[in-house]
Amino acid sequence: MRKKIVTVKFNIALSVLYTFAMAKVGFMLRDLAEFIKYGVSEEKLNALKVMLAGFADIPTDEELLGDQISATQRKDEAGVLLRDAVSEVMQRVANRFGSQSGKYRKFGVSGLSDLDGGKLSLTARRVLRVAQSMLSELESEGLTQEVLDELNTRLEIYDQALSIQEDAIADRDIATENRVEKANEIYTLLVKYCNTGKKIWEDTNEAKYNDYVIYDTPTGQPNDDKATLAEAEL
Known part of the structure; x- marks a missing residue:
């Protein structure tokens, strides 16, 4: 089944x-007396802050991409x-x-320069095994146990580097999937609470009402002529 x-x-x-x-949560704590009337308690807001802290602690894709690139370079x-x-x-x-x-x-070696990953590892392992069995026949060409030991060492180093790259x-x-899931969860809750904040102040305080407006733009601000309010997406 496809994930x-x-x-x-x-x-x-x-x-x-x-x-x-966090800025929006600050407004909510400021207006806590009003939010409580809608079931949004300080405990719930603190829980949202904990979610945000957990989200902030997840490595960004840029960090993880850097690790992946470094691992790939070492493997290469x-x-x-x-x-x-x-x-x-x-x-x-x-x-x-x-x-x-x-x-x-x-020996099964073909297109060696193009081999990579598991195929390169498998080919090198086969070469090592077959060469070991033919060592006596190849001694006249300068093949020694030391040469095969060096091949084995390089194979082990490559396998380790390949494993590290795959792990990265x-x-x-x-991490990316986890970060996106947490972000979606946070955003859904944030919009819900901000909609409550707008309801609280829509007829009494325009400035506070605007504190809870979220635009569906990269910054959350009305920096696009076509910006739409976030609640329209829910």
Whole structure:
């Protein structure tokens, strides 16, 4: 079953959601005596503040992308060294048996420069295994146990770097989904409370009424001629 993609359900930028929402909570605490009449207690507002603090503590996508890029760079660097080690072994195999021989083909190396990820790891592992079994036949071409040990070391380093990269990608996906889910939850509650605030002041205090207006724009402010009020989206 395909996993449902979680998307942001509003236009306010996630980077400004925390400060924007905290400002609104400040207005609500100022007007707490009126909000209580609608069941919005200080306890509920403090709970919203806790939600906002938790949201702010989630690493941003920019941070996680940086980790992912760094992990990918380390994996790519390890991949270059691993391909070099495989290529050095295969050159010895070609020198001994020829590149069209059955023994050469047994190594299963094709398009080495384009191999990456699990395919590169699998190929390098096979080369190591087959070369080990043919070591005595390839000694005349300079293949030694030390050469194979170096290949094994580079393979282990690559596998570790690949695992770290995959973890970084997964961590980013999970954190991004979690951040979006929490943002949607916060925004829904914020609009609900702000609608209450507008109701409280709509006929008595225009300035306070405006404190609770949310525009469905990246800043939450009317900076777009086509800006619409947030409640129209709910």
